[in-house]
Amino acid sequence: MRFLDDTAPGHDLTYDDVFMVPRHSSVASRYDVDLATTDGTGATLPLVVANMTAIAGKRMAETIARRGGLAVIPQDIPTSVVADVVAFVKSRDLVFDTPIELTRSQTVAEALSLIPKRAHRAAVVVEDGRPVGIVSEADCVEVDRFAQVQHVMQPISVRLAADADPRAAFDALHAAHAPMAVAVDDDGALVGVLTRTGALRATLYNPAVDASGGLRIAAAVGVNGDVALKAKELLEAGVDCLVVDTAHGHQDRMLEALAAVRALDPQVPVVAGNVVDADGTRALIGAGADIVKVGVGPGAMCTTRMMTGVGRPQFSAVLECAAAARDLGKHVWADGGVRHPRDVALALAAGASAVMVGSWFAGTHESPGDLMHDADGRAFKVSFGMASARAVANRTSTESAYDRARKGLYEEGISSSRMYLDPARPGVEDLIDEICSGVRSACTYAGAASLAELHERAVVGVQSTAGFTEGRPLSTSW
Numbered sequence: 001m002r003f004l005d006d007t008a009p010g011h012d013l014t015y016d017d018v019f020m021v022p023r024h025s026s027v028a029s030r031y032d033v034d035l036a037t038t039d040g041t042g043a044t045l046p047l048v049v050a051n052m053t054a055i056a057g058k059r060m061a062e063t064i065a066r067r068g069g070l071a072v073i074p075q076d077i078p079t080s081v082v083a084d085v086v087a088f089v090k091s092r093d094l095v096f097d098t099p100i101e102l103t104r105s106q107t108v109a110e111a112l113s114l115i116p117k118r119a120h121r122a123a124v125v126v127e128d129g130r131p132v133g134i135v136s137e138a139d140c141v142e143v144d145r146f147a148q149v150q151h152v153m154q155p156i157s158v159r160l161a162a163d164a165d166p167r168a169a170f171d172a173l174h175a176a177h178a179p180m181a182v183a184v185d186d187d188g189a190l191v192g193v194l195t196r197t198g199a200l201r202a203t204l205y206n207p208a209v210d211a212s213g214g215l216r217i218a219a220a221v222g223v224n225g226d227v228a229l230k231a232k233e234l235l236e237a238g239v240d241c242l243v244v245d246t247a248h249g250h251q252d253r254m255l256e257a258l259a260a261v262r263a264l265d266p267q268v269p270v271v272a273g274n275v276v277d278a279d280g281t282r283a284l285i286g287a288g289a290d291i292v293k294v295g296v297g298p299g300a301m302c303t304t305r306m307m308t309g310v311g312r313p314q315f316s317a318v319l320e321c322a323a324a325a326r327d328l329g330k331h332v333w334a335d336g337g338v339r340h341p342r343d344v345a346l347a348l349a350a351g352a353s354a355v356m357v358g359s360w361f362a363g364t365h366e367s368p369g370d371l372m373h374d375a376d377g378r379a380f381k382v383s384f385g386m387a388s389a390r391a392v393a394n395r396t397s398t399e400s401a402y403d404r405a406r407k408g409l410y411e412e413g414i415s416s417s418r419m420y421l422d423p424a425r426p427g428v429e430d431l432i433d434e435i436c437s438g439v440r441s442a443c444t445y446a447g448a449a450s451l452a453e454l455h456e457r458a459v460v461g462v463q464s465t466a467g468f469t470e471g472r473p474l475s476t477s478w
């Protein structure tokens with residue numbers, strides 16, 4: 001990447017401050033762009049779901065890995081639970097989604113409480129392991145809440161074999177005007193479901209898979225307590241990437257934690273952070289990090305900059321850290337502050353190998369929280385920061401009242417925020433589609449067929465607030 005007219009500005013920049021200039025391109029189609037990462041994580045998309053309790057659970061992990069990204073299970077989740085999540089995610093089908101299963105006699109009320117857990121907005125009714133019908137929200141309108149689902153379910157119009165070709169499945173769904181197909185194995189047992197959009201996605205994305213063909217997943221460990229033991233347990237559980245996580249990564253505790261993790265000889269990439277400058281990046285790589293997590297203060301849930309004055313505008317932080325890591329043959333993830341697809345494209349242009357997204361993904365069906373509605377009927381989920389009073393209280397629940405009170409004094413995150421679902425893009429895959437379209441298009445504007453070429457070819461200029469505003473769409477006249 002270089003700055004326009006080779007003039008680097010004298011001050012630090014964030015995503016809104018910069019723009020990319022189009023360049024001559026020989027890349028004929030946006031579909032010709034390869035979005036695979038080269039940082040050793042095996043991700044085929046440069047997207048990582050941030051290790052936040054309100055965002056990265058098993059459903060999120062399954063869904064993003066099926067499209068090629070990676071979710072990081074937060075450090076606050078007990079190791080035994082992480083092990084269950086890893087096993088669950090690795091047992092998922094690479095094409096078919098995991099449906100909500102109901103028995104014939106379950107009620108419409110139960111169906112309606114579970115269906116919002118799925119972006120495809122339906123559940124499969126199963127008898128003796130075999131699917132016998134599909135229930136959608138539309139089937140439950142004006143029906144007694146205690147009615148049994150067998151009385152409202154619809155017949156399965158498209159049944160697929162477990163090895164069905166996604167393109168053929170798309171055509172079959174289209175021809176049948178059916179919203180969803182159900183896949184079964186040779187014995188007729190339920191394998192999963194596939195919507196028309198799911199079939200399309202299966203032809204466009206490559207799942208992030210491990211050597212055994214299971215979906216990939218990462219998990220985080222903090223810098224306190226027995227780091228080596230926890231890291232060992234996570235590795236034994238089968239995580240594909242280990243993230244050593246603390247707010248201020250450039251500190252002794254982190255360097256000691258990294259040494260302890262390295263001593264385990266993990267055969268997976270080790271990520272560590274957070275830092276925002278070349279010194280911090282070199283220190284973490286020197287202590288054993290393969291990938292450095294960059295970002296202090298850009299997160300939507302984060303109050304660190306307001307509390308402390310510490311941090312750094314994210315574009316400059318990523319640019320400097322990525323250059324330092326590259327000199328050492330290593331990589332960085334840009335962590336936090338992503339609000340638009342353009343931010344992902346700019347972070348990759350600055351040299352990040354992947355971009356972490358937290359709060360934006362909180363407002364989706366796949367985040368762990370329950371779907372709520374505000375007074376106007378708009379759907380939202382509650383999110384919170386990992387350094388918020390709420391997260392600190394969770395994390396320290398087994399400590400003495402005195403220790404909890406001491407730790408409770410340091411609050412650098414929001415405890416409760418509403419992340420609204422975009423009615424047009426309520427599922428995380430809808431957001432992945434949107435981000436990937438933006439990034440693919442950005443690559444062709446830069447004449448790049450891969451992320452390495454994007455970084456190599458990107459020409460970035462600095463804009464005024466008016467420049468940024470000019471780029472925003474206007475949905476009404478002025």
Ligand SMILES: NC(=O)C1=CN([C@@H]2O[C@H](COP(=O)(O)OP(=O)(O)OC[C@H]3O[C@@H](n4cnc5c(N)ncnc54)[C@H](OP(=O)(O)O)[C@@H]3O)[C@@H](O)[C@H]2O)C=CC1
Pocket residue numbers: 051222223224245246247248251253274295296297298299302304336385386387407410412
């Ligand atoms: N990217 C970002 O901008 C930020 C991210 N976070 C996220 O919040 C979660 C909790 O992180 P964290 O607060 O580090 O908690 P951790 O549980 O990881 O503990 C941090 C340890 O570092 C010590 N420490 C020393 N200085 C600091 C400092 N300035 N800030 C925080 N700890 C410090 C703490 O000791 P003592 O408590 O005695 O001081 C404690 O032992 C993580 O997931 C982290 O990524 C949090 C803040 C900023």
Ligand SMILES: Nc1nc2c(ncn2[C@@H]2O[C@H](COP(=O)(O)O)[C@@H](O)[C@H]2O)c(=O)[nH]1
Pocket residue numbers: 050051052274295297298299300301302303304335336337338356357358359360384385386387388412413414
């Ligand atoms: N200072 C704080 N930073 C936090 C907290 N919780 C999470 N984070 C950081 O934000 C990113 C995600 O950013 P987003 O803009 O996509 O939401 C996450 O990975 C952490 O680094 C917090 O409580 N305080």
Ligand SMILES: [K+]
Pocket residue numbers: 297298299300301302303
């Ligand atoms: K912030």
